[in-house]
Amino acid sequence: MKVYRNVRSLAKKVSEIKRLNDTVGLVPTMGFLHEGHISLIRKARKDMDHVIVSIFVNPTQFGPGEDFKKYPRDLKRDLDICRKEGADIVFVPKAKDIYPDGYSTYISVRGITEKLCGASRPGHFRGVATVVAKLFNITAPDIAYFGQKDAQQAIIIKKMAEDLNMRVKVKVMPVVREKNGLAMSSRNVYLSRRERIQAQSIYRALRLAKELFHGGEKDSGIIINKMKRVIGKQAETKIDYIKVVGIKNLEDVKKISRGSLVAIAAWVGKTRLIDNVILN
Numbered sequence: 001m002k003v004y005r006n007v008r009s010l011a012k013k014v015s016e017i018k019r020l021n022d023t024v025g026l027v028p029t030m031g032f033l034h035e036g037h038i039s040l041i042r043k044a045r046k047d048m049d050h051v052i053v054s055i056f057v058n059p060t061q062f063g064p065g066e067d068f069k070k071y072p073r074d075l076k077r078d079l080d081i082c083r084k085e086g087a088d089i090v091f092v093p094k095a096k097d098i099y100p101d102g103y104s105t106y107i108s109v110r111g112i113t114e115k116l117c118g119a120s121r122p123g124h125f126r127g128v129a130t131v132v133a134k135l136f137n138i139t140a141p142d143i144a145y146f147g148q149k150d151a152q153q154a155i156i157i158k159k160m161a162e163d164l165n166m167r168v169k170v171k172v173m174p175v176v177r178e179k180n181g182l183a184m185s186s187r188n189v190y191l192s193r194r195e196r197i198q199a200q201s202i203y204r205a206l207r208l209a210k211e212l213f214h215g216g217e218k219d220s221g222i223i224i225n226k227m228k229r230v231i232g233k234q235a236e237t238k239i240d241y242i243k244v245v246g247i248k249n250l251e252d253v254k255k256i257s258r259g260s261l262v263a264i265a266a267w268v269g270k271t272r273l274i275d276n277v278i279l280n
């Protein structure tokens with residue numbers, strides 16, 4: 001496994017790989033890797049000749065007052081995981097290399113970036129789309145792997161890749177959960193024991209949505225209210241949104257059909273968590 005710390009040296013390596021006609025899988029991350037990331041690396045390892053994992057806490061996707069500075073980082077542990085999981089290349093750029101002085105180009109995927117998390121984190125998906133587009137350009141992946149936990153992010157990246165005729169295929173892998181149902185997230189490390197227990201109500205509410213839907217309930221308003229009651233019982237948990245939306249356009253759905261997305265964002269103490277299920 002080789003670690004690349006700047007764009008130019010990695011781009012050179014990628015050109016060599018491409019000359020061989022080998023396939024490249026990219027797993028973009030912000031580090032502090034967990035089982036969710038590992039599932040992506042394993043899938044890429046299975047599918048592709050070369051696996052590149054990028055580790056970059058992208059400043060442009062954090063708003064003022066968000067957790068950019070305190071976002072958990074542990075590069076040594078991350079590199080050990082990447083090595084163990086068989087990554088070939090780990091890309092750990094410096095912010096200056098991704099956004100040099102005078103940097104001025106951003107990608108804005110209109111519409112779907114303003115809904116759900118975009119409404120409470122303005123500019124977040126502009127930062128995500130921009131850095132992911134740059135990572136696609138630098139690493140020229142055949143397939144890029146993302147987690148379903150960040151459902152909106154995955155939908156936006158697919159749309160960007162399609163709109164901009166990018167050659168990459170975007171593969172979305174299932175949410176990986178702790179035994180108690182809590183979706184794996186680097187931010188779970190912020191939770192106290194008490195908050196961690198309260199955070200489990202998020203998945204309980206999503207499971208309830210599934211049960212209600214499979215039991216014949218198709219009215220999103222009724223389902224959302226019942227979900228709110230589950231989460232509302234937790235003293236330190238505050239709902240940002242609970243929505244049932246179309247899987248592609250993220251428009252609110254009143255009468256639920258197959259393939260609708262139930263998405264939640266909630267504050268547990270000072271930590272904002274997101275999770276979702278697809279109703280199938």
Ligand code: PAF
Pocket residue numbers: 028029030056058061128131132150153
């Ligand atoms: O999901 C993440 O960790 C980040 O948003 C991503 C895709 C690596 C872009 O910084």
